[in-house]
Amino acid sequence: MSQSEHIYDCVIVGGGPAGVSCALECHESALDVVVLEREERVGGQLPLIPSPIFNYVAGYFENGEMARNELEKVAKLFLGERLLTNCNVQSVDLTKKQILTNRGNFRGRTIFLATGYRLKQWDFPVPERFAGDVLYRSGIVRDQLRGKPIAIIGGGDSAVFTALDLAGHDCPVTVLARSEKFKARPDIVDSMYRHENITVHTGTIVKHMDGGPKLERIVTENSKGDIEVTCEKVIAKLGYVPNTELFADQLVTLQGHIKVNENQATSLEAVFAGGDIVMPGYDRVAFAAGTGMMAARSIRCYLGQTP
């Protein structure tokens, strides 16, 4: 039987903590399951976590890469060929339960959606020559940035944490927030305002990026006029968005997230979702793993197994 004729008990889209958790439980229940993951390795956002993870009950991990290695080990051990990496889901027909990928078509009796979050991109038209001077993450290159003037765009926790981190690495930091009030935790906003290496401008919109050939400054505007900010790098910390564009128009959504009930069921029969992309939800590893597990239970029940 060819791949496109085979009908799996469950096709899982996304190999992060939610997808792998669901797959392991389906496998333990002897269900015919496959995980489709577009990256070369499973683990989702885990390898992007530069700091220790100490809010996940499975153990203490010095960083996200360590947690990913453990997840990958158990996934490969039990799922083997049922874990398809470099497999990019290109279109999804949730009514027919058909999924089109660069590695062929997949059909399932049920589907579990677990495509996670991605960083929100800066909507400023960055000139080509400065493309390399706009970063979305600083943790990995922090040592290369030491002492350099940096502009940070954003007003949430991530922007403020990054400002404090780089200011502590001798960088003169300027934080540019679009709104007048920071969304970030008040305690860290306080520390930011008190830090001698950090300058803050609120209510600002970036107008130009200047320099040549490398970035030297940006010009922003607020109600008082133009402000020139010396910087060699811009770090955009604008938050995260759910990867739901492929299927959101086929389901009931809430603020771009997939609406689910307490069994992780979506508005379509036999379609379940979990992890960061669902509402109600919480973008944490434990929540992703738990909702993957809950979805597996619902899938078993749907397919006629006892809970």
Ligand SMILES: Cc1cc2nc3c(=O)[nH]c(=O)nc-3n(C[C@H](O)[C@H](O)[C@H](O)COP(=O)(O)OP(=O)(O)OC[C@H]3O[C@@H](n4cnc5c(N)ncnc54)[C@H](O)[C@@H]3O)c2cc1C
């Ligand atoms: C910097 C940072 C720090 C964090 N710190 C913590 C922390 O300390 N503690 C904590 O609990 N949580 C933390 N988190 C959050 C945690 O990583 C996420 O909540 C968790 O990874 C969500 O799991 P998920 O499976 O829902 O999604 P993801 O981990 O995002 O996995 C989704 C997977 O789906 C794949 N995918 C997406 N679209 C497609 C497609 N079209 N085709 C095929 N595959 C696709 C992606 O490649 C990805 O592998 C942090 C996150 C970040 C970014």
